[in-house]
Amino acid sequence: xxxxxxxxxxxxxxxxxxxxxxxxxxxxxxxxxxxxxxxxxxxxxxxxxxxxxxxxxxxxxxxxxxxxxxxxxxxxxxxxxxxxxxxxxxxxxxxxxxxxxxxxxxxxxxxxxxxxxxxxxxxxxxxxxxxxxxxxxxxxxxxxxxxxxxxxxxxxxxxxxxxxxxxxxxxxxxxxxxxxxxxxxxxx
Numbered sequence: 470x471x472x473x474x475x476x477x478x479x480x481x482x483x484x485x486x487x488x489x490x491x492x493x494x495x496x497x498x499x500x501x502x503x504x505x506x507x508x509x510x511x512x513x514x515x516x517x518x519x520x521x522x523x524x525x526x527x528x529x530x531x532x533x534x535x536x537x538x539x540x541x542x543x544x545x546x547x548x549x550x551x552x553x554x555x556x557x558x559x560x561x562x563x564x565x566x567x568x569x570x571x572x573x574x575x576x577x578x579x580x581x582x583x584x585x586x587x588x589x590x591x592x593x594x595x596x597x598x599x600x601x602x603x604x605x606x607x608x609x610x611x612x613x614x615x616x617x618x619x620x621x622x623x624x625x626x627x628x629x630x631x632x633x634x635x636x637x638x639x640x641x642x643x644x645x646x647x648x649x650x651x652x653x654x655x656x657x
Contacts, residue, residue, distance in 0.1 A: 474521050475553060499560075524553060525596075527600055530639070540554070
């Protein structure tokens with residue numbers, strides 16, 4: 470199973486990095502597969518720890534892809550680092566082993582501390598649409614324009630039926646990246 474989460478890591482100077490990721494969950498193991506080069510990869514290899522954040526506000530996913538990474542943080546309890554203050558739950562994890570790869574190493578981790586902060590109420594269709602658009606945006610340079618346009622057309626249906634202010638804001642941030650990408654290809 471792949472969970473769409475926010476991973477927070479800390480570098481040697483104590484700065485926190487916030488990144489959206491699809492983390493593989495196998496039994497009680499979390500497998501993180503960051504691409505090289507990656508701040509998340511460097512930080513986990515250096516600190517041997519990270520925090521998995523489960524959030525309801527999809528603006529965090531969109532924000533991470535659009536340069537809006539200034540989200541309130543709270544100190545982790547069992548590892549050096551922070552979790553998102555808005556997290557519904559978080560798991561503090563330790564690196565157990567690495568399967569090295571020159572493109573995308575596998576970082577196998579175990580949870581050493583888990584906290585539930587608030588109940589998860591589920592995602593509406595607009596929140597789902599923003600998450601899927603965020604994933605699409607992270608792959609803009611690898612997908613044909615026709616696929617991008619078709620996905621956006623489909624996702625916008627659910628967005629327009631169920632979006633609140635937060636979802637519309639996140640969608641707008643992501644669509645600016647899509648439009649910039651299209652302009653870079655010489656197409657509107």
